Amino acid sequence: MTETEQIRSKAKELLDGKKVDCVIGYERATDGKNARPMFAYNAKDADRLIFDQTCRHNLVRYLLNRKDKPTAIVVKACDSRAVNLLINEHQIARDKVVIIGVVCPGLVKTDWNKTGDKLRDACQICQQRTPVVYDVLIGEPKKPEPAADAYPDVAAMEGKSVEEKRAFWEKEFSRCIRCYACRQACPGCYCGECFVDRLDPLWVGIRIAPGENEMWNTIRAYHLGGRCIGCYACELVCPVNIPLSLLNRKLEKEVMRLFKFQPGLDPETPQPLATFQKDEKLGVAE
Amino acid sequence: MSKFISKKDLNAWLAKVRENRRLVAPTKVDDLILFKEISRVEDIVSDYVNTDLSPKEFLFPPTEVLFSIEKKNGGVELTPARVEKETVIFGMRPCDAKGVVALDKPFLEEPTDPLYKEHRDKTALVGISCLKACAECFCSSMGSGPDDPSGFDIMLAEVKDGYLVQVLTEKGKALLPDSTLSESSEAKPKAADVSKVPAEGVNKKLRQNFEDPYWNRLADRCIHCNMCSYVCPTCYCFDIRDYPNKGKTDRVRSWESCQSAGFTKIAGGHDPRANKGTRMRQRFAHKLLYFPEQFGVSHCIGCGRCVKSCPVNIDIREIITDVQKLGAKGE
Amino acid sequence: MSNNKNPLLPHLATLENVIDLTPDVRLFQIELNDADFKAKFDYKPGQFIFVSAFGTGESPFGLTSVAHRKGPIEVAVRKVGTVTSSMHDLEPGASVGVRGPFGNFFPMDQFKGKNIHIIGGGIGFAPLRPVILTILDHRSDYGDLFILNGARSPSDLVFANEFDTWAAAPKTRLELTVDAKDDKWTGRVALIPAVVKELQLSPANSVAIICGPPIMIKFTLTELKKLGFADEQIVTTLEGKMKCGLGKCARCNVGDKYVCKDGPVFTFKQISGLLEQF
Numbered sequence: 013m014t015e016t017e018q019i020r021s022k023a024k025e026l027l028d029g030k031k032v033d034c035v036i037g038y039e040r041a042t043d044g045k046n047a048r049p050m051f052a053y054n055a056k057d058a059d060r061l062i063f064d065q066t067c068r069h070n071l072v073r074y075l076l077n078r079k080d081k082p083t084a085i086v087v088k089a090c091d092s093r094a095v096n097l098l099i100n101e102h103q104i105a106r107d108k109v110v111i112i113g114v115v116c117p118g119l120v121k122t123d124w125n126k127t128g129d130k131l132r133d134a135c136q137i138c139q140q141r142t143p144v145v146y147d148v149l150i151g152e153p154k155k156p157e158p159a160a161d162a163y164p165d166v167a168a169m170e171g172k173s174v175e176e177k178r179a180f181w182e183k184e185f186s187r188c189i190r191c192y193a194c195r196q197a198c199p200g201c202y203c204g205e206c207f208v209d210r211l212d213p214l215w216v217g218i219r220i221a222p223g224e225n226e227m228w229n230t231i232r233a234y235h236l237g238g239r240c241i242g243c244y245a246c247e248l249v250c251p252v253n254i255p256l257s258l259l260n261r262k263l264e265k266e267v268m269r270l271f272k273f274q275p276g277l278d279p280e281t282p283q284p285l286a287t288f289q290k291d292e293k294l295g296v297a298e
Numbered sequence: 299m300s301k302f303i304s305k306k307d308l309n310a311w312l313a314k315v316r317e318n319r320r321l322v323a324p325t326k327v328d329d330l331i332l333f334k335e336i337s338r339v340e341d342i343v344s345d346y347v348n349t350d351l352s353p354k355e356f357l358f359p360p361t362e363v364l365f366s367i368e369k370k371n372g373g374v375e376l377t378p379a380r381v382e383k384e385t386v387i388f389g390m391r392p393c394d395a396k397g398v399v400a401l402d403k404p405f406l407e408e409p410t411d412p413l414y415k416e417h418r419d420k421t422a423l424v425g426i427s428c429l430k431a432c433a434e435c436f437c438s439s440m441g442s443g444p445d446d447p448s449g450f451d452i453m454l455a456e457v458k459d460g461y462l463v464q465v466l467t468e469k470g471k472a473l474l475p476d477s478t479l480s481e482s483s484e485a486k487p488k489a490a491d492v493s494k495v496p497a498e499g500v501n502k503k504l505r506q507n508f509e510d511p512y513w514n515r516l517a518d519r520c521i522h523c524n525m526c527s528y529v530c531p532t533c534y535c536f537d538i539r540d541y542p543n544k545g546k547t548d549r550v551r552s553w554e555s556c557q558s559a560g561f562t563k564i565a566g567g568h569d570p571r572a573n574k575g576t577r578m579r580q581r582f583a584h585k586l587l588y589f590p591e592q593f594g595v596s597h598c599i600g601c602g603r604c605v606k607s608c609p610v611n612i613d614i615r616e617i618i619t620d621v622q623k624l625g626a627k628g629e
Numbered sequence: 630m631s632n633n634k635n636p637l638l639p640h641l642a643t644l645e646n647v648i649d650l651t652p653d654v655r656l657f658q659i660e661l662n663d664a665d666f667k668a669k670f671d672y673k674p675g676q677f678i679f680v681s682a683f684g685t686g687e688s689p690f691g692l693t694s695v696a697h698r699k700g701p702i703e704v705a706v707r708k709v710g711t712v713t714s715s716m717h718d719l720e721p722g723a724s725v726g727v728r729g730p731f732g733n734f735f736p737m738d739q740f741k742g743k744n745i746h747i748i749g750g751g752i753g754f755a756p757l758r759p760v761i762l763t764i765l766d767h768r769s770d771y772g773d774l775f776i777l778n779g780a781r782s783p784s785d786l787v788f789a790n791e792f793d794t795w796a797a798a799p800k801t802r803l804e805l806t807v808d809a810k811d812d813k814w815t816g817r818v819a820l821i822p823a824v825v826k827e828l829q830l831s832p833a834n835s836v837a838i839i840c841g842p843p844i845m846i847k848f849t850l851t852e853l854k855k856l857g858f859a860d861e862q863i864v865t866t867l868e869g870k871m872k873c874g875l876g877k878c879a880r881c882n883v884g885d886k887y888v889c890k891d892g893p894v895f896t897f898k899q900i901s902g903l904l905e906q907f
Contacts, residue, residue, distance in 0.1 A: 042616050049610050051519065125434075187330075193525050195523070219552055364637050373641070373724055378635055537880075540687075554880075564870050580882070588884070
């Protein structure tokens with residue numbers, strides 16, 4: 013059976029058996045080429061579920077809208093790390109979620125009404141095709157791949173001078189329209205009141221202007237430091253193609269260097285930036 | 299016989315326009331095509347169906363200072379903002395011009411919004427008719443069309459070696475004097491074939507099926523960002539807040555979207571549209587029902603930008619088709 | 630600074646006096662600076678203004694004074710958000726901004742000759758005060774006046790210093806109620822809808838005007854309908870998130886109406902005709 017067939021079969025089994033109220037997965041979008049998220053509430057809905065290399069959305073953020081309601085969800089490897097993140101942060105209950113993990117072949121570079129064969133940049137360097145947490149696994153588990161130079165463009169950025177970096181980001185952020193699709197698509201961004209909406213004290217504010225755009229994007233990246241699980245849904249949804257994952261991957265690299273920590277591998281390990289331990293190194297330059 | 303301008307003369311005219319006005323036209327910005335202020339006429343692209351973001355930002359900026367507040371001499375002085383330079387927006391498509399006609403309705407209606415009026419009075423719209431449409435275009439189903447001149451001061455239609463010219467308003471005539479133009483016997487080019495969407499009577503259907511659970515189901519996948527409202531040429535909800543600015547305070551208006559959580563939340567906590575489904579329904583009810591009934595023009599002009607941009611494929615064409623079918627089986 | 634052409638530009642005004650009504654509600658008495666504008670500034674019960682706390686922002690407030698008494702403009706401000714907190718920090722003499730008056734108004738002419746039931750909860754009572762003052766100042770134009778003022782606790786009852794004046798007026802009955810009493814309270818302890826039910830208000834030749842938290846309005850409405858009040862006889866004033874007050878920013882859009890332009894005063898017949906229920 014193909015992945016699609018297996019997912020449909022499992023979804024129907026869970027829905028008919030009333031194990032869950034809803035299966036969150038993917039269906040075909042209106043351009044006939046890409047995928048879009050879909051919520052299946054019964055067997056008839058489940059027949060529309062698909063899985064292919066255009067299934068780029070991280071569906072885990074929808075679990076935050078369905079707290080306490082038994083839900084099944086289709087996750088790729090990166091998405092599954094988000095499940096662990098949310099369990100670690102006490103945002104979802106493990107026993108209320110049935111995780112349908114899919115061994116991920118990688119997503120293709122895709123746009124509205126356009127798909128292709130070339131793998132997305134982040135998927136080309138992905139080291140983990142098998143979900144790290146699941147109740148059902150679809151596909152043959154793959155060994156994690158060796159860590160080649162995972163961040164060539166981060167290294168390239170590091171090589172630039174401060175002036176070059178500043179010019180680069182000024183240009184990129186000048187296009188930001190503050191639609192907050194990045195925030196809304198991210199499973200780690202779930203604050204009841206985002207810092208950018210807060211007026212008193214006023215941290216950034218909602219003005220759509222270069223200074224505020226820079227603050228918005230960089231502070232959001234910092235708030236995800238040590239938490240970003242590397243799905244880069246933010247970069248995928250940005251309507252003006254800002255290379256947001258550069259910021260996240262730089263912080264990932266630093267967190268790995270300092271703490272040997274990758275977020276989302278399991279739900280128990282305390283996050284280094286959210287915990288303080290007695291025997292902790294206090295100086296960074298050690 | 300129609301009026302005609304050659305490509306060479308057009309570029310010369312645009313260069314002249316640039317001298318003492320802001321010239322805004324479609325240009326390439328990395329992989330995107332956006333309306334930007336142009337410094338060189340060569341930067342204007344010609345191979346595009348439409349831009350990724352709408353040109354509404356030149357009449358209704360994403361963020362604009364309404365007035366500044368200064369504490370002076372024991373009192374307070376308020377200084378309203380003014381629009382200094384004249385602007386010409388070149389290369390607009392008929393759908394976006396129809397979008398400006400729609401945007402005019404709430405802003406120019408009494409009491410007139412003075413800042414929008416200044417932008418509007420000081421801006422000329424020069425359009426190019428559409429010979430090609432993209433799959434997502436559906437302007438002709440929403441009250442516009444690939445060669446609809448509504449809203450333009452000047453409208454061009456591309457033919458061999460140049461453009462047929464229609465000068466439609468006094469502003470257009472002052473901008474592009476007759477002496478610049480020649481005559482041509484070229485036929486009007488065939489307008490693009492545009493897909494159809496069954497929008498006729500969707501307002502009535504929406505009203506009849508207002509409480510349908512359809513909206514909750516649709517809202518399941520909506521992530522409530524602001525993208526649809528921001529790429530849309532006709533969305534106009536805005537927020538007003540005070541921001542400090544070097545010893546003074548600016549009262550600033552910024553784009554906002556009815557989709558974001560907390561849009562209707564009042565101090566004290568009550569939020570009438572806390573439910574995702576009600577916010578989803580509000581967008582389409584405003585677009586397809588309230589606005590057309592209030593102002594007599596469509597609030598969706600069929601440009602398809604929201605369809606292309608929405609990260610989760612909330613597709614207004616699909617929604618219009620679905621709404622027409624709601625209640626058909628009679629519940 | 631003439632701004633009659635710019636409806637978003639506030640008129641400068643001065644905070645004359647601040648009176649504490651409850652621990653979190655203050656009455657602000659405001660005088661407009663420009664003599665011409667002040668002379669022309671006329672408003673009716675039910676209308677609202679935007680008050681600017683310069684540097685923080687502006688918010689809408691129901692006018693709680695009456696123009697015909699020719700005193701300062703009065704608004705009751707509950708400290709509940711950013712702008713209201715800034716306003717509570719202001720002292721007499723401070724500069725504020727005023728825009729308005731906006732909105733429609735209670736149709737006092739249509740109420741003439743009728744019995745009026747005024748039911749208000751908490752800060753929701755503030756926009757009803759102008760109706761009371763208008764009736765008291767033109768007493769013989771109206772029938773019986775019944776006022777029910779409720780709050781969470783005795784210290785949250787607004788306009789307590791005026792209760793005696795109201796109760797003393799001819800053909801006027803004042804009832805107070807609280808959700809929870811304190812040591813000194815000897816009066817009624819009940820929710821507003823329960824009081825309405827207990828008192829069996831009569832719908833004959835009557836109008837009921839209610840304002841308060843949404844949940845209070847919902848349950849009071851139920852009781853009034855059980856007593857026989859028709860939708861056209863029940864009037865309320867809606868609150869909505871507002872930014873421009875001009876029907877432009879679309880913030881207060883409820884169904885196909887704008888609270889700032891078509892409201893804030895609506896009868897329940899109009900509200901049930903709205904597609905959305907706020």
